[in-house]
Amino acid sequence: MRxxxxxxxxxxVGYTRLSKNSGVSTLTLACEAVLAALEDAGLTADDVDGIATHRVGDSAAPSVVGPALGIHRPSWYLDQFGGGSVSHAVVGQAALAVAAGMAETVVCYRAINARSEFRMGGTGRGLPPGPEVQYQAPYGYFAPPQQYAMFARAHMARYxxxxxxxGRLAVTQRANAVKNPRALMRVPITLDDYFDSRWIAEPFRLLDCCLETDGACALVITRADRARDLRRPPVLISAAAWGGGDSFMSGGGADTTxxxxxxxxxxxxRQAGVGxxxxxxxxxxxxxxxxVIVQLEDYGFCAKGEGGPYVASGxxxxxxxxxxxxxxxxxxxGYVHGVNHIAEAVSQLRGDAGDRQVDGAEVALSTAQPGYILPATSALILRKG
Amino acid sequence: MSVRPVTDRDSAEWWERVARHEFVVQRCDSCGTLRFPARAYCHRCRTRRWHWQPIGPTGRVESWIVSHQPFLAGVTEPYVVVTVRLADAPECVMYGNWDRREPPVTGQSVRAVFTVVDEELSLINWRPLE
Incomplete structure (x- = not known):
């Protein structure tokens, strides 16, 4: 893959404010994040010739965002159906389009009023699409925290x-958020707070679950040589991979752990040439x-089954x-469906992450939903330019 | 529960058989693979001749949850959902509610029970294999 x-x-990179009620449309969120990302790069909407997003019917499409920002006749666009599992595939595909010369400046965004309008958990929202839902929903089983709780318990039983x-993972991440001015939740928590939080779907408590957030985040993708001439230090896309795994219901006997x-x-x-x-x-x-625990194992940071103790070790x-x-x-x-993870990796590699900066960060991994809901995932390896 | 299954052209007959309290999966006429949910093609040999195969209504609890959050309108009491790997078709899993007060145990042997919702719909739930 040279x-x-x-x-x-x-x-x-660009963000809107993260909140529980944006008070504006997803289109407005998308426009605000895209313009912020372009400003960050030192570009304008007139420079954009590619637009991409992923969504599950709850956002503004490229065909709406483009005209709304006066981005006419883009030479490349992607309106990717899907949730978190495709979040990094969108950026990978944008990078492919740029590398192939089909577009020069692509904006990738995700805009979502995931608290005030379209809650993933079901409240105020129809059932998710897909032929397997009919075998689950009649039992009151369809919301992501239920599905993940089911997989988590299998991992607990096996390993x-x-x-x-x-709990240690939740506490550690909250401590990180305390140092992040963008974060919605900045009050430290303890392990006792974790155990005191109410049940959502056993074995998950409230503090096992992500926030439901209104907000948007956008990224500008361009050629590496061109990025070097722009306003900010470039962060190189060393590898982008996406693809399928086993379906745990229809795929035939897959191991859910x-x-x-x-x-x-x-x-x-292999693509990035690193391990x-x-x-x-x-x-x-x-x-x-x-x-996080299962991905620490599956991305090779610890042995299979050791993700929990690895986190607990600090x-x-x-x-x-x-x-x-x-x-x-x-x-x-906050929950911006994968794009805010990529944006944070960029910040760490630029060295502008403030109080939460990891010293000497040169190579970062950013990952998507690992394929439990739809049998596919995606990920990026980024490198300081 | 208040959600009825939205069936499709592949699955409708399976649901009709459940309503008659038949416990079946598909069996490929070519390679013998048992499969569920219902699909026209065998995922192993990619042929499409098959028949409904009655199998034993038993399995093991692969995992389970207790759902507390009121995801469904009007359902406020916690309830248990189990994932069951079928004894006679170990590549197949089914879901269901738990038909006992005592919670399940991962790995526990279980038996299907048919719960009648109305004339047209029954659901498969699970209880310990005595």
Whole structure:
């Protein structure tokens, strides 16, 4: 993959305020984040010739955002159906388009009023699409925290993963969010607070679950050589991988304690020419505490089944061997469906992460939902330019 | 529970058989693979001749949850959902509610029970295998 590695870069990042009620439309959120990302890069909407997003019917499409910002006749766009599992695939595809010369400046965004309008958990929202839902929904089983709780318990039963491990992860990420001015939740929590939080779906408590957030985040993708001439230090896209894993219902006997990330990780690392030991900081999709633990295993940072003890050892905290979710993640910064993880990785590699900066961060991993809901995942390895 | 299954052209007959309290999965006529949920093609040999195969209504609890958050309008009491791996078709899993007060245990052997909702709909739930 020498034709892809480090040929494109993230040249800008932009956010809206993260809140529980934005008071504006998802279109407005998308426009605000895109303009902020372009401003960060030192570009304008007139420079944009590609637009991409992922969504599950709850956002503004590129065909709406483009005209709304006067971006006429884009040469490339992507309106990717899907949730968190495709969040990093969108950026990977944008990078492919740029590397292939089909577009020069692509904005990737995710805009979502996930608290005030479209709650993922079901309240005020129809059932998710998909042919497997009919076998689950009649039993009151369809919301992501229920599904993840089901997988988490299987991991607990098989490997001895404990609630304390989930709790330590939540506490560590909250401590990171305390240092993040963007974060929604900035009051420190203790392990006791974790155990005192109410049940959502046993074995998950409230503090196992990500926030439901209104907000948007956007990235500007362009050629690496062009990014070097722009306003901010470029962050190179060393590897981008996406693809499928097993469906745990229709796929035939799959082991639910292993995610699609286990198949994807070797491809991703090979593309970047690095291994887990070279990753300085990791922003790992944390829709729930357990999703981080299983990905730490499947991306090779610890042995299978050791994700819980690895977190409890402090390895993923500040000063640990692998700082994880330095922004606080979905659990404490806010939920922008994967894009805010990429944006935080960019910030760490630029060295502008302020009080939460990981010293000497040169290579970062950022990952998507690991393939439990739809049988696919995606991830990026980014490098300081 | 208040959600009725939204069936499709692949699955409708399976639901009709459940309403008659038949416990079946598909069996591929070519390679013998048992499969569920219902699909036209065998995912192993990619042929599409098959028949409904009655199998034993038993399995093991693969995992389970107790749902507390009121995700469903009007349902405020906690309830248990189990994932069951079928004894006669170990590549297949089914879901269901738990038909006992005592909570399940992962790995526990279980038996299906048919819960009649109305004339057209029954649901498969699970209880310990005595």
């Amino acid at each position: 034709g892809f590695r480090d040929r494109t870069a993230v040249a800008g 001895g993963t404990r609630p304390e491990h989930f 292993v995610t699609a990330a286990a198949e994807l990780a070797p491809r991703l690392y 887990p030991a070279e990753i300085d900081v990791a922003e790992i999709y944390d829709c729930f505490t357990y999703s 390895a993923t905290g500040p000063g640990g061997e692998l700082p994880v979710n330095t922004h606080g993640g979905f659990l404490s910064e």
